[in-house]
Amino acid sequence: MANTPDEQVVRTQLHGKVLLVTVDNPPVNALGAAVRRGLADAMERAETDAAVAAVLIVGAGKSFIAGADIREFGLPPQPPLLTDVCKRIEASKKPVVAAIHGAALGGGLEVAIAAHYRIAVANAKLGLPEVLLGLLPGAGGTQRAPRLVGAAAALDIMLSGRHVGAAEALKLGLIDRLAQSDDTLAEGLAYAQELLAANAGPRRSRDATGLADVEASRAAIAAARAEQGKKAKNLFSPHRIVDAVEAALDKPFDEALKFERTLFMQCLESPQRAGLIHAFFSERDVAKVPEAAAAEPRVLKSIGVVGGGTMGAGIAVSALDAGLPVTMVERDEASIARGRANVEKVYDGLVAKGRMTAEAKAKVMARFTGSTDYAAFAEVDMVIEAVFEDIEVKKAVFKELDRVCKAGAVLATNTSYLDIDAIAASIARPQDVIGLHFFSPANIMKLLEIVVPAKVSADVVATAFALAKKLKKVPVRAGVCDGFIGxxxxxxxxxxxxxxxxxxxxxxxxxxxxxxxxxxxxxxxxxxxxxxxxxxxxxxxxxxxxxxxxxxxxxxxxxxxxxxxxxxxxxxxxxxxxxxxxxxxxxxxxxxxxxxxxxxxxxxxxxxxxxxxxxxxxxxxxxxxxxxxxxxxxxxxxxxxxxxxxxxxxxxxxxxxxxxxxxxxxxxxxxxxxxxxxxxxxxxxxxxxxxxxxxxxxxxxxxxx
CATH class of the missing domain: 1.10.1040.50 (N-(1-d-carboxylethyl)-l-norvaline Dehydrogenase; domain 2)
Structure with a gap:
């Protein structure tokens, strides 16, 4: 008999007495309606099949479950609701294990904490980032997470939207075991069989004791409320998250779960949710530009930077952070020494804060070369000019780049206002010239305006977008005019x-x-x-x-x-x-x-x-x-x-x-x-x-x- 669509996205298979439930909904196993139905059906099979003694939930591909299906945003809810699926998992009379690899985010983590036991491989990332979309975890996350890890840790995870690594998750109590290998399936099956051998029954998160210290929990809630009052005074969902965690302390579980749902619906109807989701989709759509669809990017394995001031150093740090070798050219030895010092200052700051080791800094700086000779750019794939905002100064730089750079090298100007068409027209290869408007400080600010002059080749534009991705920047395509878009x-x-x-x-x-x-x-x-x-x-x-x-x-x-x-x-x-x-x-x-x-x-x-x-x-x-x-x-x-x-x-x-x-x-x-x-x-x-x-x-x- 052919599989139904639901069976294809959620497969079940008996391994001895363990029912393996595999979520297989590429690319990230998002919790669309078919996945929710499949999980509910799998739990139904587990309950009614006498051959099943335990359940193991895993994700196919690169993730466990990376959250909601964004294609369903704004559509009427389709049953079953994730809340009901999680209740069903938690209510199982047979032990349910979640074996986590890759992303277990949002609803994905809510599924995992509805399970009775959790094991994660080293690369797992867990989080409840709904706050970033103007929402709160609406399938029991605000109730189960505090009971598992305490109010302070749960609030931190939910209010920051951050991803928690597997080792930290174990320390917090969000998972029960760190896998010894990257074989999620083998590790999960072994854990499930071990639990069966020990006669371990269901252990429900709703009964966990993370909120047992009422005084500490109230203090954490009060501290979070005060912090959000300062940090998120204009926002809606962070305050509702604090309210939901307070309900976990004050209300019986089922009543608190209903309250969470009420708060979730308030967030869903908030104009802020619409604004944040528009921002989310726009960030994805902004890279969809005609040139990137029409051409493949050029090879980009090395970067040159002209100028070692604040902007040039920031661009150099961005490229170094992306793993690229960087050659910086300045007009004299004193200037190149200052440029190098400007780059090192960033890394010295990280070392001082304990966010980088001296050895790691040395490895990064080994990829940095300083020179006073433009000939040092002979073999680089892209040069980014970051000199004084004067068109004649910039034209003089481009004349040198035209002379020394190899054929096919991308020549970019980091200008905030100037006419890039005029700069391109001043050299013999206008097709290679593009604007890359970084924002200061360039190693921190995420925006990169990619300014497209009239004669540039499509593959140069595609290369600029590829660079933005390497640098973890958000690229926006802009036309040439005074000041571009921003x-x-x-x-x-x-x-x-x-x-x-x-x-x-x-x-x-x-x-x-x-x-x-x-x-x-x-x-x-x-x-x-x-x-x-x-x-x-x-x-x-x-x-x-x-x-x-x-x-x-x-x-x-x-x-x-x-x-x-x-x-x-x-x-x-x-x-x-x-x-x-x-x-x-x-x-x-x-x-x-x-x-x-x-x-x-x-x-x-x-x-x-x-x-x-x-x-x-x-x-x-x-x-x-x-x-x-x-x-x-x-x-x-x-x-x-x-x-x-x-x-x-x-x-x-x-x-x-x-x-x-x-x-x-x-x-x-x-x-x-x-x-x-x-x-x-x-x-x-x-x-x-x-x-x-x-x-x-x-x-x-x-x-x-």
Whole structure:
């Protein structure tokens, strides 16, 4: 008889008295409806078959069970619910063993902790990362995990979303045994047979004693609640996770399980869940670009970096961390020594924190070569230029690269604003030139804007995306324009902030509103962190082409003229006494703002927090729509990912374009038209935004095309 689809994804086979239940739903054994049905049917067979004395659950392929089936997100739930499957596993009158290899995440770990015994091989990774999608573990995870490992450890695992290695899982009590080999099936069968020989019956997680010390459990819950109050004040699901663990302490198991389900449904209906899941899918979809589909990447086994400053050193560290050999070229011996020192400083910091051994650092640095001669790049596969942001300086570098680099080497520029088409046109091989806009610090920030000039070969673009994957960066394809996606949009919403400041909102009120919206920092704090001189140089560079009719706020120039460039000079929009990282408000800055208002003939008016954010977001979304319409960004989701990973946009809001969809595009457009009555030149509605409103569509509709 042919297998039904459910039987194909969950197979059962009798090994002596042990019923082997194999989940086989490639690529990661996700818990789709067919898997849930298959597991329920397997438990039914185990209960009714007298030949079965124990059950062993394993995963085929590379994982145990890596979580929910993301294809079911947003669809009506299909029975059986995972909660019911886990109850059925736990209620079994015959011992159930989970043998774990690879990922046991989310629902996968909930299945494992519903089993009576757990064994894991050394490579296993266990976790309950639902918080990262705006959810909580909804199939008993918030109830069984605290009973197994205690409230403090369970809260840490659930609130961080982190993966726990097998050795730590054993120490915590999340598993019972660490396998002696990587043969999951053999180890699991041996464990099941050992349990049978010892007459071990079911041992249910619901009866575990991890919460027996009520005082310690309450202290852990109170500490988690206080921490989330500071760290996750804008978020919904972390607080519900704490509530669910508290219920594990205060309610009988079955009642607490129902409460968990109620909280899970609240999370599911939260707009934050939709924002976080949009961010999750967008991060996956952003790498789907036409060039990567059309061409294979070139060989990429070695990297060259021009420049050993902060950015060049950060890029070098990223490449070294990915296992690539790096050759750095600087103009003289002193500069190359500084470049090497900048690279070593990162690793010295890790050694000092105990996150790296001195031996490991030495091995990494053995792959680093410094030189003052461009000829050192003769055999590298890709060179990334990270010199001063001046197009003539960069053209001079590319002239040297054109001279010394081998045929087929990728020549990349790490520019934030400059015309990459002009750089490419200055050499004989424009097809090899691409922009790689890293964000500072380059070894930490995840965003990598891959800027695609007109004449570049498709395989060079594919190579850039392959590099991003090696470096564990999130790549976004961008077209060539001043500032590409992120900095171009930033320039506009920063202007909107400047306008509000001159019109009556203090820079500190604007920063506070932006932080309360969910950003880690406001725009004036960011300016101080990046260095006010950088924006000042850009404004001076663009002054000749600025529309004389456009409003120009001069407050930032007045601050820079005083040599106040932010944190590096201990003063900018804020004061940073004794090198403090957090600024304090500066009355002299407010006096400069007042003087500039008087010079411009502006009578200040009051702005509420809502007023500030409506203008701030309308400017961001409007420019985002222009960037999409011009093809600078392929889709609205590319704008979203750029801002999530490069500009601190609150992840739970999904990105600016997703946020606009949740607010409603007609409302955004109405706001822009209202603001345009004051300043029609700045507030010109993006034609794409107008078109979408007229057609009753949203930005999400463009992500599907």
């Amino acid at each position: 900095n171009r949009i930033l320039a506009v919403y920063r202007q909107a902030a400047d306008h509000m400041m001159e019109d009556g909102a203090s820079p500190y009120a604007i920063d506070a509103a932006v932080r309360n919206f969910g950003y880690p920092m406001g725009p004036f704090q960011v300016s101080d962190l990046a260095g006010g001189d950088i924006g000042w140089a850009t404004r001076k560079r663009k002054s000749a082409t600025r529309d004389p009719q456009a409003r120009y706020v001069q407050v930032a120039d007045r601050i820079c003229e005083r040599g106040w460039f932010g944190q590096k000079t201990s003063r900018g929009w804020y004061q940073y006494p004794q090198g403090a990282r957090t600024g304090v408000e500066d009355p002299e800055v407010l006096a400069i703002v007042d003087a500039e208002r008087q010079r411009a003939g502006i009578t200040p008016r009051a702005f509420t927090e809502e007023d500030i954010m409506r203008r701030y977001m309308a400017a961001m979304v409007n420019e985002g729509a222009k960037v999409v319409a011009e093809g600078i960004a392929l889709r609205p989701l590319d704008v979203d990912v750029t801002f999530l990973y490069g500009y601190g946009f609150p992840r739970f809001r999904g990105g600016p374009m997703h946020y606009a969809d949740t607010v409603g595009l007609p409302k955004i457009l109405d706001d822009i038209r209202a603001f345009a009555k004051e300043d029609p030149l700045f507030w010109q509605p993006a034609p794409l935004l107008v078109q979408l409103v007229e057609e009753g569509k949203n930005f999400a509709s463009l992500n599907k095309s």
